[in-house]
Amino acid sequence: xxxxxxxxxxxxxxxxxxxxxxxxxxxxxxxxxxxxxxxxxxxxxxxxxxxxxxxxxxxxxxxxxxxxxxxxxxxxxxxxxxxxxxxxxxxxxxxxxxxxxxxxxxxxxxxxxxxxxxxxxxxxxxxxxxxxxxxxxxxxxxxxxxxxxxxxxxxxxxxxxxxxxxxxxxxxxxxxxxxxxxxxxxxxxxxxxxxxxxxxxxxxxxxxxxxxxxxxxxxxxxxxxxxxxxxxxxxxxxxxxxxxxxxxxxxxxxxxxxxxxxxxxxxxxxxxxxxxxxxxxxxxxxxxxxxxxxxxxxxxxxxxxxxxxxxxxxxxxxxxxxxxxxxxxxxxxxxxxxxxxxxxxxxxxxxxxxxxxx
Amino acid sequence: xxxxxxxxxxxxxxxxxxxxxxxxxxxxxxxxxxxxxxxxxxxxxxxxxxxxxxxxxxxxxxxxxxxxxxxxxxxxxxxxxxxxxxxxxxxxxxxxxxxxxxxxxxxxxxxxxxxxxxxxxxxxxxxxxxxxxxxxxxxxxxxxxxxxxxxxxxxxxxxxxxxxxxxxxxxxxxxxxxxxxxxxxxxxxxxxxxxxxxxxxxxxxxxxxxxxxxxxxxxxxxxxxxxxxxxxxxxxxxxxxxxxxxxxxxxxxxxxxxxxxxxxxxxxxxxxxxxxxxxxxxxxxxxxxxxxxxxxxxxxxxxxxxxxxxxxxxxxxxxxxxxxxxxxxxxxx
Numbered sequence: 001x002x003x004x005x006x007x008x009x010x011x012x013x014x015x016x017x018x019x020x021x022x023x024x025x026x027x028x029x030x031x032x033x034x035x036x037x038x039x040x041x042x043x044x045x046x047x048x049x050x051x052x053x054x055x056x057x058x059x060x061x062x063x064x065x066x067x068x069x070x071x072x073x074x075x076x077x078x079x080x081x082x083x084x085x086x087x088x089x090x091x092x093x094x095x096x097x098x099x100x101x102x103x104x105x106x107x108x109x110x111x112x113x114x115x116x117x118x119x120x121x122x123x124x125x126x127x128x129x130x131x132x133x134x135x136x137x138x139x140x141x142x143x144x145x146x147x148x149x150x151x152x153x154x155x156x157x158x159x160x161x162x163x164x165x166x167x168x169x170x171x172x173x174x175x176x177x178x179x180x181x182x183x184x185x186x187x188x189x190x191x192x193x194x195x196x197x198x199x200x201x202x203x204x205x206x207x208x209x210x211x212x213x214x215x216x217x218x219x220x221x222x223x224x225x226x227x228x229x230x231x232x233x234x235x236x237x238x239x240x241x242x243x244x245x246x247x248x249x250x251x252x253x254x255x256x257x258x259x260x261x262x263x264x265x266x267x268x269x270x271x272x273x274x275x276x277x278x279x280x281x282x283x284x285x286x287x288x289x290x291x292x293x294x295x296x297x298x299x300x301x302x303x304x305x306x307x308x309x310x311x312x313x314x315x316x317x318x319x320x321x322x323x324x325x326x327x328x329x330x331x332x333x334x335x336x337x338x339x340x341x342x343x344x345x346x347x348x349x350x351x352x353x354x355x356x357x358x
Numbered sequence: 359x360x361x362x363x364x365x366x367x368x369x370x371x372x373x374x375x376x377x378x379x380x381x382x383x384x385x386x387x388x389x390x391x392x393x394x395x396x397x398x399x400x401x402x403x404x405x406x407x408x409x410x411x412x413x414x415x416x417x418x419x420x421x422x423x424x425x426x427x428x429x430x431x432x433x434x435x436x437x438x439x440x441x442x443x444x445x446x447x448x449x450x451x452x453x454x455x456x457x458x459x460x461x462x463x464x465x466x467x468x469x470x471x472x473x474x475x476x477x478x479x480x481x482x483x484x485x486x487x488x489x490x491x492x493x494x495x496x497x498x499x500x501x502x503x504x505x506x507x508x509x510x511x512x513x514x515x516x517x518x519x520x521x522x523x524x525x526x527x528x529x530x531x532x533x534x535x536x537x538x539x540x541x542x543x544x545x546x547x548x549x550x551x552x553x554x555x556x557x558x559x560x561x562x563x564x565x566x567x568x569x570x571x572x573x574x575x576x577x578x579x580x581x582x583x584x585x586x587x588x589x590x591x592x593x594x595x596x597x598x599x600x601x602x603x604x605x606x607x608x609x610x611x612x613x614x615x616x617x618x619x620x621x622x623x624x625x626x627x628x629x630x631x632x633x634x635x636x637x638x639x640x641x642x643x644x645x646x647x648x649x650x651x652x653x654x655x656x657x658x659x660x661x662x663x664x665x666x667x668x669x670x671x672x673x674x675x676x677x678x679x680x681x682x683x684x685x686x687x688x689x690x691x
Contacts, residue, residue: 076475128675130474131397131630135622136675139668150659220689267619271482278479312428319493326486333480334468 377644
C-alpha cells in the first residue's frame with residue numbers, strides 16, 4: 001500500500017540516480033537518522049552507551065569494511081582483528097605523538113594507515129583465491145598482533161604493554177577517556193558510521209563497486225571484459241581495511257579506552273565480524289548493520305535472560321551461548337544462506353503487493 | 359661434534375615431532391575435503407570434543423551434570439569410578455560415529471550444492487556448537503588425559519647423545535619426549551592403515567570414487583550420504599587420535615581447538631587433496647618454526663611460532679598456489 005515506486009515520478013537524471021530512489025525508503029531512512037542525531041543523545045545514559053549502542057556502531061563499521069571485501073569483492077579475509085589492531089595502534093601513536101591533532105583527523109588517518117597495511121597484505125590475493133587467501137590473511141592476523149606485542153615503540157614502552165588513550169576533546173567536549181559524556185562519544189561514533197555508510201553505499205553502486213562485483217562473480221571473465229584485477233582487488237583491500245581501521249580506532253579510543261592486542265584484537269574478533277556479515281547478508285550495506293546488531297546483541301540478550309532471569313551460573317551460560325550462536329549460524333546458512341538482508345528484501349517484495357498479492 | 363650442532367639437531371628432531379602432531383590434525387581435514395569438498399574447520403574442535411569425551415568416560419563423569427544440577431537442584435557428578443581406557447576409547451569412537459551421522463543428517467544434507475564458502479561457514483558454526491557442547495557436557499576445567507602412553511624425557515637418548523659431544527665441552531644430552539616418539543609411530547601406523555583402507559576395501563574405493571567425481575560416483579550407485587557419514591566418522595577417528603596425543607602432551611583445554619588453525623598452513627603447503635602432502639607439510643612447518651624460533655627468534659623478541667607458519671605459507675603460495683602436492687589449478691570461464 002505504502003511501499004511502492006508507482007506514482008513516484010522522476011523528472012531528472014539526478015533524481016533517478018539518487019541514493020534511495022524509493023520515496024518511502026528515503027523518508028524512513030532520513031527520519032531514522034534524524035532520530036539518531038536529534039533524539040537519542042538526550043536520552044542516552046552510561047549503560048546504553050557502553051554496553052549496547054557504542055559496540056553496535058563500532059562493529060557495524062567493521063562489518064561494513066569486511067562486507068566490502070568479502071561480500072562485494074569476494075575475497076575472504078580472516079585478518080579483521082589484525083587490521084582493527086592496526087587502526088587502534090595508529091590512533092594511539094597519533095594521539096600521543098601529536099596531542100594537538102583533531103580527533104576526527106586522528107581517526108581518519110588511522111584508517112588511512114590501516115589501508116596501506118591492507119594493501120600490503122592484499123597483494124597475495126592477486127595470485128591466490130578462496131580458502132588459500134583466507135589462510136594467507138591469517139598471517140596478517142597473527143603477525144600484526146605479535147608485532148604490537150613485541151615491539152615496544154608501538155605501546156610507547158609502557159611497562160604493562162597495554163595502550164591507554166589520553167583524554168582528547170572535540171569542540172571543547174571530551175570524547176575519549178573516562179570523563180567523556182555518553183552523548184559525546186555516541187555522537188562522535190555516529191557521525192563516522194553514518195557518513196561512511198553513505199560513502200560505502202555510493203561506492204558499491206558506482207564504477208568501483210561494479211568492478212568489485214564482477215571480480216567476485218568470476219574473476220577470469222571480469223578480466224576478459226576489461227576489469228583490471230590488480231586495481232579492483234587492491235582497492236577493495238584498501239577501502240575495506242580503511243573501514244576496519246576506522247572501527248579499530250573507534251573501538252580502542254572511544255569504546256575500550258585501554259587495550260592489549262592479544263585480548264582485544266584476537267582471532268575471535270575476525271570470526272565475529274565474519275559471522276556478522278554472513279548472518280546479515282553478504283554484499284549488503286543494510287545487512288552489515290543488522291548482522292552486527294544481531295551478533296552482538298543476541299549473546300547479551302541470552303545472558304540477561306539466563307543469568308538475570310533464571311539465575312544460572314555465568315560460565316555455564318557462556319557455553320550455552322556458544323552452542324546457541326553456533327546452532328544459529330548453521331540454521332541461518334541452511335534456511336537463508338543470503339542472510340537477514342535477504343529476508344528484508346523478501347519482506348519488501350511482499351509489501352509492494354500488499355494488500356492485493358494476486 | 360660441537361654442542362651448537364647438537365643443539366640444532368635437537369631442535370630439528372623436536373620440530374619433526376611437532377610436525378607429526380600438526381600432520382595428525384591436517385590429515386582429518388584432507389580426508390573430509392577430498393570426499394566432500396568441505397573445508398572442515400571443526401576438525402580441531404572435534405579433537406577437543408573427542409578428548410573430553412574420552413576423559414569423561416574414563417573418569418565416569420555424568421554428562422551435562424552441571425546443567426542437570428543447576429536446573430533440577432540435584433548433585434550428580436560421577437556414575438562410577440571410571441572405566442577401562444580401552445573401553446572408553448571404543449565408547450568415544452561410538453560417540454564420534456553418532457556425531458558424524460548427526461552432522462550429515464542435520465546440517466550437510468541441507469547444504470548440498472551450496473558454495474564452498476557457505477559450507478566452510480557452516481563448519482565454523484559447527485565448531486562453535488561443539489565447543490559449547492563439549493564444555494557443557496563435561497565441564498570446562500583443564501583435564502589430564504592418561505591412556506597409559508609413556509611420557510617424559512628419554513634418558514637413554516640423553517646418554518647416547520652425550521657421547522657424541524666433543525671432549526671437554528659441557529653438553530648434557532638431547533631432550534626428546536617419549537610421548538612424541540609414540541605419537542610419530544602412531545601417526546605412521548594411522549597413515550598406512552588409511553592408505554590400505556582406501557586402496558583395498560570396497561568402502562575405501564567408494565570413498566576415492568566420490569572424491570574423484572560426485573556425479574559419476576552417484577551414477578554407479580554409490581550413496582553419497584553413506585559415504586559422507588563414513589568420511590566424517592573416519593575424520594572423527596583421526597580427531598580422536600589427535601585428541602589423545604595432544605591431550606596427553608599438554609592437557610585437555612580450550613586451546614586444543616586452536617590446533618585447527620595451525621593445521622591450515624600445513625594444508626596449504628601440502629595441498630588440500632594430498633595425504634602425503636599433509637604429512638610432509640606438517641614436517642616442514644614443524645621443523646621450520648622450531649628452527650626459526652631457535653635461530654632468529656631471540657633476535658626479534660621470540661614467540662615467533664605464533665605467526666611463522668602462516669607467513670611461510672603465504673610466501674610459499676606466491677610461488678606455488680596449489681601447494682606442494684595439490685592438483686594443478688585449471689580455471690575456465
